[in-house]
Amino acid sequence: MSTEVLIGIIVGVVALIVLIGVAGYLVNRRRQISISDKSADQMEATDGTTREVDRSGGYQAGSGFNFSQGGAGSATLDRPEPKREPEPKPAPAPKPEPAPEPERDVASEAGESPESETDTAVVPEPAVEPEAAVEPEPAVEPEPAVEPEPAVEPEAAVEPEPEPVPDAKLDEIEPTAGRLSRLRSRLSRSQGAIGASVLGLLGAGDLDEDSWEEIEDTLVMADLGTDATGAVVERLREELAAGKVRTADDARAALKRILVEQLRPELDRSVKALPHADGPAVVLVVGVNGVGKTTTTGKLARVLVADGRRVTLGAADTFRAAAADQLQTWGERVGAGIVRGKESADPASVAFDAVSKGIDDGVDVVLIDTAGRLHTKAGLMDELGKVKRVVEKKVPVDEVLLVLDATVGQNGLMQAKVFAEIVSLTGVVLTKLDGTAKGGIVFRIQEELGVPVKLVGLGEGADDLAPFEPEAFVEALL
Numbered sequence: 258m259s260t261e262v263l264i265g266i267i268v269g270v271v272a273l274i275v276l277i278g279v280a281g282y283l284v285n286r287r288r289q290i291s292i293s294d295k296s297a298d299q300m301e302a303t304d305g306t307t308r309e310v311d312r313s314g315g316y317q318a319g320s321g322f323n324f325s326q327g328g329a330g331s332a333t334l335d336r337p338e339p340k341r342e343p344e345p346k347p348a349p350a351p352k353p354e355p356a357p358e359p360e361r362d363v364a365s366e367a368g369e370s371p372e373s374e375t376d377t378a379v380v381p382e383p384a385v386e387p388e389a390a391v392e393p394e395p396a397v398e399p400e401p402a403v404e405p406e407p408a409v410e411p412e413a414a415v416e417p418e419p420e421p422v423p424d425a426k427l428d429e430i431e432p433t434a435g436r437l438s439r440l441r442s443r444l445s446r447s448q449g450a451i452g453a454s455v456l457g458l459l460g461a462g463d464l465d466e467d468s469w470e471e472i473e474d475t476l477v478m479a480d481l482g483t484d485a486t487g488a489v490v491e492r493l494r495e496e497l498a499a500g501k502v503r504t505a506d507d508a509r510a511a512l513k514r515i516l517v518e519q520l521r522p523e524l525d526r527s528v529k530a531l532p533h534a535d536g537p538a539v540v541l542v543v544g545v546n547g548v549g550k551t552t553t554t555g556k557l558a559r560v561l562v563a564d565g566r567r568v569t570l571g572a573a574d575t576f577r578a579a580a581a582d583q584l585q586t587w588g589e590r591v592g593a594g595i596v597r598g599k600e601s602a603d604p605a606s607v608a609f610d611a612v613s614k615g616i617d618d619g620v621d622v623v624l625i626d627t628a629g630r631l632h633t634k635a636g637l638m639d640e641l642g643k644v645k646r647v648v649e650k651k652v653p654v655d656e657v658l659l660v661l662d663a664t665v666g667q668n669g670l671m672q673a674k675v676f677a678e679i680v681s682l683t684g685v686v687l688t689k690l691d692g693t694a695k696g697g698i699v700f701r702i703q704e705e706l707g708v709p710v711k712l713v714g715l716g717e718g719a720d721d722l723a724p725f726e727p728e729a730f731v732e733a734l735l
C-alpha cells in the first residue's frame with residue numbers, strides 16, 4: 258500500500274472521529290433541559306465580564322423551587338473556589354495556631370476512640386459531562402474576600418478518595434416549574450371530599466345549621482383540624498351573610514380565598530440552601546423511619562444540582578445500611594458527592610465529616626440524611642441533637658427539614674412535636690401526598706408546629722418533589 262493511500266486512510270479516520278465527537282456533544286446538549294435562571298450560572302470575572310459557570314457537571318434545569326440563604330451570611334458565587342490551595346508565599350506571615358482538631362470533639366462526644374473516625378468513606382462525585390470543561394481556571398478567580406479554609410483542616414476521618422468512576426451517566430431531570438399542578442390528579446381522592454361536598458352545599462344557596470355542620474365534618478375529615486375548620490367556616494358564614502356568594506363560581510372563589518389565607522401564604526417557604534461567603538449551606542433532613550427522608554434528600558439534591566449548585570450528601574443514617582446505598586445511588590445519578598459511614602458508625606461523626614468534606618471541596622450545600630428515629634426512644638432522639646451540635650462546630654445549620662408522611666395523619670403531628678423539642682425545625686416536607694385523601698393535614702401541621710410546609714412529595718419518582726405553594730395546593734384540593 259502506498260504512503261499516499263495510508264495517509265489518506267489516517268486522515269479519513271481522524272476526520273470521522275472528530276465528526277462523531279462533535280455530533281455526540283451536540284446531541285448530548287440538546288437532550289438537556291436548560292431553562293435555568295442564568296444569573297445563578299454566571300460569574301463575574303476579574304476583567305468585569307460575565308461568563309458561564311457550570312457548577313452542575315452539565316446537569317441543568319429550571320427551578321420552580323425557591324432557594325435562599327440562611328442566617329446572616331452573604332451568599333456570593335465568587336467565594337474561594339473548591340479545593341483551592343493557599344497561595345504559595347515565599348515568606349508567609351505567621352498564622353495563629355489552628356483550633357484544636359474538631360474530630361477529637363466528635364470522638365469524645367461519641368465516646369469513641371479517634372481510630373473509629375476512619376469509619377467514614379468519601380465517594381467521589383461522578384465524572385461530569387463534557388460541559389465540565391467550562392469550569393473556570395482557578396487562576397482567574399477573583400481574590401477571595403476571606404482566607405481559604407486553613408490547610409490544617411484534618412482529613413483523617415475520611416478514607417483516601419477512590420478513583421472516580423469514568424463515564425458515569427448523569428440523570429436528566431424534569432422541569433421543576435409547575436410540578437404542584439400534577440398534584441391535582443394525585444389528590445383526586447380529596448377532591449371528592451372538599452371540592453364536591455363543600456362546594457355543592459355552598460352553591461345551594463341559603464344554608465341551614467345541618468348544612469354548616471356537614472361542611473365542618475367534611476373539613477375535619479379532610480384532616481384540616483378543628484381550629485382551621487372553625488376559622489374557615491366562620492369566614493364562609495361572613496361571606497354568605499354579606500351576600501357575596503350568589504353563584505357556584507362565587508362559592509368556589511370564596512372557599513379558595515379563605516383556604517389560601519388559612520395556609521398563611523406570607524410565610525417564607527424558600528429552602529435555605531444557598532451558600533455563605535465562608536462555607537456551604539447545611540440542610541439536616543430528619544423524621545421517623547420510613548417517612549421518605551432518604552428519598553427526599555435525593556430528590557432535593559437533584560433539584561439543587563439542576564439549579565447549578567454543587568452538593569455533598571452526608572449519609573448519617575448509619576442505622577439502616579441500605580439507606581447509605583440508596584443515597585449513594587442518588588448521588589451518582591445526579592452528580593453529587595457523598596460521605597458515608599460504616600454500618601452503626603456514629604451518625605454525628607459522619608455528619609461532621611460530610612460538612613468538612615463539603616467545606617474542603619467548596620460545595621454550595623451539604624444535605625445530611627439522618628437515621629429514622631422512633632420518637633419514643635429518648636436516647637436516639639438525643640443522638641439527633643448531637644448531630645446538629647457537632648455539625649455546628651464547623652458551620653451553622655441553615656435548615657432542619659422535618660419529613661412527615663401525609664398518610665399517617667394525627668400520628669405525624671405527634672412525631673413532629675417531639676422532633677420540634679429536640680431540634681428547632683425550620684420547615685416541613687410532607688411526603689406521600691399522592692397516597693392520601695387528607696391533603697388538609699397541611700393546615701394542621703403549620704398551625705400546630707408554627708413552621709411552614711416547604712416541600713411536598715407527590716410520588717416515588719425522582720422528580721416527584723414540589724415546592725409547596727398555597728394557591729396551587731388549594732386549587733388541587735378543590
Ligand SMILES: Nc1nc2c(ncn2[C@@H]2O[C@H](COP(=O)(O)OP(=O)(O)OP(=O)(O)O)[C@@H](O)[C@H]2O)c(=O)[nH]1
Pocket residue numbers: 544545546547548549550551552553574577580628629630687688689690691692713714715716717721
Ligand atoms: N407514594 C410516595 N412514596 C414515597 C414518597 N416519598 C418517599 N416515598 C417512598 O417511601 C418509602 C420510604 O422512603 P425512604 O426514603 O427510604 O424513607 P426513610 O425515611 O429514609 O426511611 P428510614 O431510612 O427507614 O428512616 C420508599 O419506598 C419511597 O419510595 C412520596 O412522596 N410518595
